Amino acid sequence: MKKMRLIIALPVFCFAATAFAQVKPEKVIHYRQSVMTLIGWNFSTLGAMVKGKIAFDAKQFSKHTGRLAFLAPQVLEGFTKGSDKGAETDAKPEIWTDFDDFQAKLNDLVNETKALDEIAKSDDEAKMKDQFKKTADACKACHDKYKAD
Numbered sequence: 001m002k003k004m005r006l007i008i009a010l011p012v013f014c015f016a017a018t019a020f021a022q023v024k025p026e027k028v029i030h031y032r033q034s035v036m037t038l039i040g041w042n043f044s045t046l047g048a049m050v051k052g053k054i055a056f057d058a059k060q061f062s063k064h065t066g067r068l069a070f071l072a073p074q075v076l077e078g079f080t081k082g083s084d085k086g087a088e089t090d091a092k093p094e095i096w097t098d099f100d101d102f103q104a105k106l107n108d109l110v111n112e113t114k115a116l117d118e119i120a121k122s123d124d125e126a127k128m129k130d131q132f133k134k135t136a137d138a139c140k141a142c143h144d145k146y147k148a149d
């Protein structure tokens, strides 16, 4: 009986594993664009505060930095091999030919957003603004090289 169950369970497992490995490129592209949209959304609120377009509010600031620190480590999954095409995308092909450098730039984003979220708890507005700029530099460093306009 036990053996029977194993025989039945195995093909189901294999199917699940294959399905996971073959996520359609268009889904991967949609995923990464969605994460970037969320990052952009939260980042622009911080930018508005830093530039004085809206009132600086430490609690709101910290809410958005927390989201950024949570989102940044999720970006990598959106750049699987073979997802260079399959839907409309601004991702340049150099990402996959220069993947170590791309990943290093992504790592910078993870570190800068983490640092930003930690500083956001400090109540030091000048430091928060300074770290916001460093984070913006991390966005720019990658976009300049790997994102089409």
Ligand code: HEC
Binding pocket: 029, 032, 033, 034, 036, 037, 039, 040, 041, 043, 088, 089, 090, 091, 092, 102, 105, 106, 107, 109, 135, 136, 138, 139, 140, 142, 143, 146, 147
């Ligand atoms: C390691 C590289 C990298 C970093 C760092 C990075 N991005 Fe991106 N971003 C990309 C790429 C590549 C695309 C294009 C994705 C596509 O079209 O498939 C993109 C797209 C976007 C988009 C457009 C999303 C859409 O499709 O509408 C926004 C907004 C965005 N990024 C904001 C940001 C912000 C804000 C930061 C910094 C806090 C940031 N990005 C950091 C690589 C990066």
